[in-house]
Amino acid sequence: MTSSSKPLHPLRSWLSIERNQTSHGEKWISALGALIGITVVYQLTHWCFPGGFGNHPGGAILxxxxxxxxxxxxAVPHGALSQxxxxxxGHLVSAFIGVSCQLMFPEQAWTGALAVGLAVGAMHYLRCIHPPGGATALAAVIGGSDVHALGYHYLLTPVAINVAAILLAGIAFNACFAWRRYPVHLHRRRQQQTATVPSSQRSVDLTQEDFHAAIGQLNSFVDITDENLTELLELAKQHAERDALHPDQIEAGHCYSNxxxxxxxxxxxxxxxPALSGPAADRLVYAVVAGDGIGDIGHATAAELRQWARFEVTLRPGGRWAKLGND
Structure with missing residues (x-):
């Protein structure tokens, strides 16, 4: 087979825009949860400290x-960074580092950078990477005189109170939806209402389309933990075991995956x-529309394409490729 390369590569690939396969309902549930969560954080902190702090009388630091x-x-309740x-x-360690840096190196232009850098390193070693922790460390340095006056009390008020509130809200809110798990250990995904292949009969050869289909079944933004990866692999296996290895024939106008x-x-x-006239008239033109070599144009015989192809695919809503006939 031969192919000719096209210089234009989709902007999606350069920007690394991932396909979000969650449903519209799930997106709105995430937005509602964030609204409720921040409301709970504010109200709980205000209730615990009605007098506020520093120059914030009657208010609460949020x-x-x-x-x-x-x-x-x-939005990512099953993600490793969300647990x-x-x-x-992530917040408390970063807060401690931020306060310590401010006390040791006050009024230095690089103190905030030092606090964030040390916080990231500490979160790595303590296995508690939580991106917002970097902002908590930075706030301890650039938060102004009111925050500086708190010293290490900053870890309790407002950090610990805010953290407790967001966690309580997260546990309560996500528990209302059977497919959401927070913390991820507490809620097991309900068994899929689809026929499964007995383990004794399995002969698994996973494909990209199987992963796409399995991610679609999760209906959740994937920032994956080991537990979710195991679940995703299991769903992908079920898809892989239901399909033939090669299409019966190659048809013009159709799409095929390797x-x-x-x-x-x-x-x-x-x-x-057809590709050409004359001796090569039996060759078919194809365009690579996804994955390796996207944008390339080539030609091959129907037999060569059938040997390359594993199955026919179709583009589903949301931009995912699926085996023809599969959901």
């Missing part, structure tokens, strides 16, 4: 980093016009 934590807890240990230790994983995965659309 960390800006709680907004970022709300995104993780309510309670990451939220608790069924491989990762960077080697590719989808070709067969043209409705």
């Amino acid at each position: 960390l800006a980093s709680m907004g970022a934590s709300a995104v993780l807890v309510f 309670p240990w990451a939220v608790i230790a 069924g491989r994983l990762g960077r080697a995965w590719s989808v070709r659309r067969v043209s409705v016009t």
